[in-house]
Amino acid sequence: MFEEDAKPALPRGVKLQFDSARDHWVLLGPERILKPDPVALEILKRIDGTKSIDQIVEDLTQTFNADRGQILKDVRAFLEGLSDKRMIDIK
Amino acid sequence: MTVGSTDIPAPMGLLAELTHRCPLKCPYCSNPVELERRSVEMSTDDWKKVFSQAQALGVLQLHLSGGEPSARGDLEEIIAHCSTLNLYTNLITAGVGIPKERWQALADAGLDHVQLSVQAPTAEANDFVAGFDGAFRAKIESAGHVTSLGLPLTINAVIHRHNINTIEDTIELAASCGARRLEVAHVQYYGWGLKNRQSLIPTREAVLDCMAKIEAARERLSGSLVIDAVVPDYYARFPKPCMGGWGARSLNVTPSGKVLPCHAAETIAGLTFESVTEKPLAEIWYESESFNKFRGTTWMPEPCRSCDRREIDWGGCRCQAFAFTGRADATDPVCEKSTFRNRLSEIAEADAAAEEAFEYRSF
Numbered sequence: 001m002f003e004e005d006a007k008p009a010l011p012r013g014v015k016l017q018f019d020s021a022r023d024h025w026v027l028l029g030p031e032r033i034l035k036p037d038p039v040a041l042e043i044l045k046r047i048d049g050t051k052s053i054d055q056i057v058e059d060l061t062q063t064f065n066a067d068r069g070q071i072l073k074d075v076r077a078f079l080e081g082l083s084d085k086r087m088i089d090i091k
Numbered sequence: 092m093t094v095g096s097t098d099i100p101a102p103m104g105l106l107a108e109l110t111h112r113c114p115l116k117c118p119y120c121s122n123p124v125e126l127e128r129r130s131v132e133m134s135t136d137d138w139k140k141v142f143s144q145a146q147a148l149g150v151l152q153l154h155l156s157g158g159e160p161s162a163r164g165d166l167e168e169i170i171a172h173c174s175t176l177n178l179y180t181n182l183i184t185a186g187v188g189i190p191k192e193r194w195q196a197l198a199d200a201g202l203d204h205v206q207l208s209v210q211a212p213t214a215e216a217n218d219f220v221a222g223f224d225g226a227f228r229a230k231i232e233s234a235g236h237v238t239s240l241g242l243p244l245t246i247n248a249v250i251h252r253h254n255i256n257t258i259e260d261t262i263e264l265a266a267s268c269g270a271r272r273l274e275v276a277h278v279q280y281y282g283w284g285l286k287n288r289q290s291l292i293p294t295r296e297a298v299l300d301c302m303a304k305i306e307a308a309r310e311r312l313s314g315s316l317v318i319d320a321v322v323p324d325y326y327a328r329f330p331k332p333c334m335g336g337w338g339a340r341s342l343n344v345t346p347s348g349k350v351l352p353c354h355a356a357e358t359i360a361g362l363t364f365e366s367v368t369e370k371p372l373a374e375i376w377y378e379s380e381s382f383n384k385f386r387g388t389t390w391m392p393e394p395c396r397s398c399d400r401r402e403i404d405w406g407g408c409r410c411q412a413f414a415f416t417g418r419a420d421a422t423d424p425v426c427e428k429s430t431f432r433n434r435l436s437e438i439a440e441a442d443a444a445a446e447e448a449f450e451y452r453s454f
Binding site for chain 1: 101103104148149151152177179181203204206241242243245271272274313314315316317319
């Protein structure tokens with residue numbers, strides 16, 4: 001379980017970019033091309049290595065006027081999935 | 092442009108065989124038996140043009156391979172070009188003959204990921220399979236340079252009779268090298284691999300044991316090392332979905348510029364492949380006869396045509412079907428529905444018991 005003050009960052013070799021040929025965002029990694037769902041994309045766009053999980057959750061809660069507890073749960077589950085694939089660093 | 096009822100999707104990945112030159116002589120090399128020589132290799136500008144066209148076509152990831160891609164002195168320049176195009180660059184290397192300064196230059200050029208081959212987990216076994224003394228030490232040094240530069244590292248291990256029993260040591264080696272990922276592949280039996288099947292194919296028991304060890308390691312190393320592994324197809328019930336379907340997701344360009352649906356496609360007699368030095372990549376992808384030949388499902392004979400797995404494994408591997416049955420449109424002989432399946436099992440069993448010396452890869 002990641003602490004709320006931990007800061008996620010995409011490591012070298014993992015890139016979020018817009019795929020203009022297919023008109024959607026992709027997360028590129030070693031031998032991986034993932035198509036993030038809308039929730040995952042909103043989280044990924046906020047990951048810059050300086051924002052903590054707490055700050056990301058706060059931002060999402062404000063932006064989408066949603067339940068903070070639910071968002072925290074979603075963010076944690078998403079980060080754990082990426083961490084299992086070794087596609088995120090959390091410091 | 093459609094084939095049958097399926098729209099042709101744009102390719103996601105491109106494997107670039109920048110050169111067939113390589114200091115290693117692995118007897119299961121994925122390059123063709125008829126290797127292309129240095130004199131026919133495309134120039135730096137030709138390759139840059141290929142990658143620009145690939146990006147425009149929709150390719151996201153490039154696999155810069157060989158041979159040994161670092162045998163080309165322009166590798167940094169090629170990577171820098173791809174970087175400006177936002178193409179993800181994956182270097183597939185043997186890690187031999189690349190000093191620290193060169194790794195630094197490759198990293199500075201914008202390289203995204205390194206996939207380093209290891210033939211076996213000890214120097215003696217590794218160098219025997221690679222046919223090159225000192226290869227193991229050079230690989231370990233390269234792994235150190237890659238990780239200290241902060242580049243993500245995958246170790247790739249091709250498994251066969253001579254290293255299958257040391258899979259746990261290979262996993263340990265990958266973890267201790269600081270790799271994030273280990274790719275366990277098995278020898279594919281066409282081209283060089285087919286020449287050496289009698290000296291390479293493991294027994295079914297060894298394969299099952301290896302898979303159990305990988306499963307245990309996966310759990311133990313969860314969160315530190317990702318292990319991607321597949322069942323070797325000679326011992327599977329169904330064929331592999333080769334390339335995710337012929338001409339469906341990716342393409343291969345040879346050193347001289349020939350464009351292939353997969354790296355082994357030239358083993359299929361009767362197909363002609365076009366060159367990117369003569370035609371734009373997009374035209375070859377969408378319109379060439381060779382790419383359209385086995386696209387979708389309308390080319391399939393029975394039992395594939397009415398099989399409920401036809402859009403899961405796409406009939407399996409065309410090269411394996413041709414090598415084993417003489418017909419490129421036959422069901423992959425690995426499939427339990429193929430009339431060749433029993434024959435394939437008999438050959439696998441007989442070859443796994445044979446004792447033959449390698450025929451090393453050579454020009």
